[in-house]
Amino acid sequence: MMNIKRVISTIEKNYILSNLKKGERIDGRGLWDYRDWTVKCDVITSAEGSSEVTLGDTKVITGLKYEVGPPFPDLPNEGVCTFMAELLPLASPLFERGPPDEQSIELARVVDRGIRHADCVQTKKLCIKENEMVYILFVDIYVINYSGNLIDAGGISALSALISSQIPEGKWVDGNVEWTGNYLTGETIVNELPMVVTYGKIGDMIFLDPSLPEELVCDGMLSISVTENKLASIQKSGTATFSMEEIEMLVKKSMELAKKIIKELNLWQYKR
Amino acid sequence: MMNIKRVISTIEKNYILSNLKKGERIDGRGLWDYRDWTVKCDVITSAEGSSEVTLGDTKVITGLKYEVGPPFPDLPNEGVCTFMAELLPLASPLFERGPPDEQSIELARVVDRGIRHADCVQTKKLCIKENEMVYILFVDIYVINYSGNLIDAGGISALSALISSQIPEGKWVDGNVEWTGNYLTGETIVNELPMVVTYGKIGDMIFLDPSLPEELVCDGMLSISVTENKLASIQKSGTATFSMEEIEMLVKKSMELAKKIIKELNLWQYKR
Amino acid sequence: MMNIKRVISTIEKNYILSNLKKGERIDGRGLWDYRDWTVKCDVITSAEGSSEVTLGDTKVITGLKYEVGPPFPDLPNEGVCTFMAELLPLASPLFERGPPDEQSIELARVVDRGIRHADCVQTKKLCIKENEMVYILFVDIYVINYSGNLIDAGGISALSALISSQIPEGKWVDGNVEWTGNYLTGETIVNELPMVVTYGKIGDMIFLDPSLPEELVCDGMLSISVTENKLASIQKSGTATFSMEEIEMLVKKSMELAKKIIKELNLWQYKR
Amino acid sequence: MPLIIKDEYPEKLFREDGKRLDGRDKHELRPIKMEVGVLENADGSAYLEWGNNKIYAAVYGPREVHPHHLAKPDKGILRVFYRMATFSVFERKRPAPGRREKEISMVVTDCLDPVLFLELYPGTSFEVFINVMDADGGTRCASTTVAALALADAGIPMRSLVSAVAMGKIDGELITDLSGIEDKAGEADLPCAITWFNEELSLLQFDGTMDIKEFSECLVLAKEALNKIHEIQLEALKKKYIDIQEQYKGGEKGA
Amino acid sequence: MPLIIKDEYPEKLFREDGKRLDGRDKHELRPIKMEVGVLENADGSAYLEWGNNKIYAAVYGPREVHPHHLAKPDKGILRVFYRMATFSVFERKRPAPGRREKEISMVVTDCLDPVLFLELYPGTSFEVFINVMDADGGTRCASTTVAALALADAGIPMRSLVSAVAMGKIDGELITDLSGIEDKAGEADLPCAITWFNEELSLLQFDGTMDIKEFSECLVLAKEALNKIHEIQLEALKKKYIDIQEQYKGGEKGA
């Protein structure tokens, strides 16, 4: 998340850093505080699942669409769930038009990996007929307003789009898909609720949920995806380096934070 | 047709405009006169239909090729007719190399829409076997010399390529196409003869068939496609605005003009 | 091979030319001498055939992969052998990143043509089942260090990758490919051993195997591919012109040289 | 939220009671909701819901032109980028911008250009980003309408607002404000936009079949619909200033 | 205009009477027609029909180089863009330029470069656009030939014209001016071009199988054919000046 095309003055960086050293942040938060979260689901009529998530001024809308098609040969009885992210130029003067840049690809990839390794999406439930026909889910994340930490907002947004989804149930009858009139819902599709937790590092200071100015001046970020009691993925970006002790501390802290946020947001309320 | 990469002096624009206000055009025509038309058909050996059309110094060559393939699922007994246009850099210093730009795409689209909504191409006659195999016609328009009003020249050129076409007749025998040795000709494929009529607007002056200098300085153009007694499509381009009264007047005028030109050119003479 | 993005001083060119006129080259060779050759085969574990070839400081690595698929309709009982070349930016400050440029495409094409017209690759042996399934061989040439005359090095490299290849043998059983556990080797796949021989021309001086500085200043090059007693292809590049007498002389010389080098390198030793 | 499995066209587009499939009368607009100033980072922004259409528009500018060679020495340039979200339509749209998106971008540009005083901003650009998050017919008209609002929200001097609506013909009858299904299954489609300063049409497209009489009638009906839409735009702008005013008052009270 | 349904190769390329499939003798050229000054907008232009080949060439230049970084401080550059119309071949060609078109563009560039005095035009470019509207074998030779004419028509100083022809071998016999079917089904193909100022070959390609004796014979035969083509080129240029002269005379008469 580092390739921002903006020149940040050294003064700004030093100001943020010296405050961090006093345990203070420019928006008044403590080092380990999240900004406020809001979640709204089922906001897009044309999508089979959708959510609008805000984290402070960061706002993302995620929609889920499905197709049916043959499975991958090496996973004959599993559906597929793909993630795409787009940083709309509408969302920030820092975003440029054009094909997905590294930042969009990284956002989608980190969200994907955090969910993929966490026993979250039950891909075996997305199989209509082994070897023949499975669901392909497209979970597409659009950034509407960019104010830092897209990964955590994108992760919660993708998860709530999945939970609130309602996908026509197909059966395999005589070599064709027939629609039963019922639906697969988040209850069937989703099992574990993983959460990605992102930290910034400036100099030797580490802090939770970087805001936009913090993200622009930081040396690097670390995103840790966890479920209730397991680690699912880690992604470091930027040129910051982390000591092994720091890494261990952050993994533990992520587990505590994720447990707390997931409980507060109560995403299961959005299943249909 | 407005994205011409040439700086036109305000002087030139004012000169053209002040003449128009006197009802005069720089090439001596009246406001509602076409330049001279010529049409030649069957000019390309490798094509299944072709025509070379000139309108003043504007010259286009159109060729028709066919393929066979499965129909679109929602139109199981209809063939397909697509239009493509290319503004060759050979035709003008104003045209650039590279993938089709907005101007080419708009030319193809306006020609396409004018023909599509006019009951012209009998797509049901282009079906070899319902649900299985239909003809796909490619009508490709190449601009050889650019001297204004490509839309009207392109439209007549596409129409005459269709009329002069000769496409091997296929039959569906045991799950394959067999060629009968006969041909589908323009007589079978084409029904109504639509014509696109294009106007330019500079300031509050409207005129028919913009020449190159007029096109380069005008605020906008309006292309109206009509058949004998129906309106089939309208396309406004550029930043000119038109009052509702002007629009109504131009629709009526287009019907008169189209009737006259189609009769003069007598395109049916080219069917084979 | 002329589109090198380097400005060569006229001084350098004149120096090389005046030496050539004395029959001398800047690296001490005579006009009709090759630099030293080395060939190593079976260097890439993941490839079904491979070779590393050096010609002076020029170094290329070629690997062969296969796929199976339906044959081209007009050659129902023949496999396919394709050639690709990439001039890695690692190999020279003259090579740029990005999609294959003209130089890479020309390298692949000249190697391809030299081999294709020489009864070298036995494409009929690459057929598993007529009309149904054939082998597609991909012979991909990577330039690791660029020091002139990539065509001759690439040609020998492609040839030795083919000779040293070992491709799982498939049989057509009940509409599927079954693998027999045996292998097709270079002995089966390769018949004639063609060789491309490349000359440079500066002013009216012609010489064999251009080194990098010679290639950068020359007016053009001529590559002649021959088998033991036949001409298989000629490719001229650059703006040099050749008299008919020169062409005839070079064709003869190529046959002598090819016979000698092919014998010296003894490529058949690498078959498995 | 109706979940349909097959995107089939009905045989008739009027119900037995003479109403349209979504219950509207022939010349009734779908419910429209507009709001301005909805995005923090943009210089101006607006959000619109029009039936099931949900569209964001943001304006950035006047700002430096990228790439530079597009800049004009004698006036500013207006660039509009219309995009649809992959999930905004029945069949997932491919993520890359398609020809249709480029076409609508150009159409909306030509619609908005006449109301701006671009000659006052030489060498700069105004960029309007329009993102359709949910689509149900008439997005080019809805986009023109919401983009005009976003420009106004950015405080850019304008000759007037621009309003747009799609007229059409279904089952032989003229109607106002085509829905998605009416657009696809109907006989004719006539999107148009009006620049209020001269009451002329800056967008006019037509596809389908109509005789001259029907066409003339259509233009009259369009004018009526455009008047209503203009009202809603003006309300949205007013509401922002009322909100700001109340915040100030609230601020004073709280202080 | 023969409409064929399947693009099949015949077993034999000579008829029983010893003539080629299109009725030609072994070393007979197809009918060739050339005309210069055919396109109003170009600085120079030419049109050629060679058998069923129909090719336009236009020259623009000397003019500013786009993109700028291609310009050379010490000489002009020549750029050739060869393109085939989608309908110019049996199976519709995809519209985007393919590798073959890029290759032929480069080949023709290298052919024409030696006859130009590019050192007289530093910092500028000459662009030659070649559009094949109908193709039937030997298009790279025909394109070289017509492009040289278009350069001459543009009044650009040249050391000489360039002429080109494809020699070949079919059913074991050497022939002159390969047709499309002979090119595809034959045994060898040798396109070559001559720069008349030094009588050397500026294009030379060979694909197929020949022994040295056949190859030498081929070169001799090529020279004969090239002479004939050169004549036709010169006629086309003369004709333009005669036409102009007559127009002037005509003008005088008419005046």
Place this chain on the structure above:
Amino acid sequence: MPLIIKDEYPEKLFREDGKRLDGRDKHELRPIKMEVGVLENADGSAYLEWGNNKIYAAVYGPREVHPHHLAKPDKGILRVFYRMATFSVFERKRPAPGRREKEISMVVTDCLDPVLFLELYPGTSFEVFINVMDADGGTRCASTTVAALALADAGIPMRSLVSAVAMGKIDGELITDLSGIEDKAGEADLPCAITWFNEELSLLQFDGTMDIKEFSECLVLAKEALNKIHEIQLEALKKKYIDIQEQYKGGEKGA
């Protein structure tokens, strides 16, 4: 060279004797061979064989930045281009660079950046080209390791070398230096790189499932492996200078 026909995963990744499929102990590295100064044209270069991985790295720089707008006025930039040969993997890779190659390029850039003094080279770039000719798991770690060597070979001032290794978990057990098959069929994968000057991790990725205890243990084991790899890197650099020294001596003898 084992030729396999189907790319199938085995059910178990440990043999009956407790060794891994390639005969290694749990925390044994594959054979590693490194050499520097292997490419004549580059400013610095290195070659590495690590198990079946065969990788070349070349460094060019400091040099002018192309395209210019990427240059930074206050420091040099580091650009890494990681590419895999089409034949380096079981299924032929498509020639165009894929997303994975771009991702690894970025990862390696972020790994190497902290050890360079880029602030000393304003306006210039260092380009590191990494070409994997043969791949068998752990290429991002092997590439980081060999790229650091190539930078050192180029004589560019560095705070320290960088070493990297992929830890993992297969059949419930932690292991060191994942092979290709272990990466694909295993339960977790943890590539990491260390910058020796501060002994901190500059690359850290994790995918799979582990509890905290396993993760902590993994970090300890990684440190041990990284130490060994660092030794091999240092040996390769020393060897070059010994070779040069001996050449000089040899030269003197020969002279």
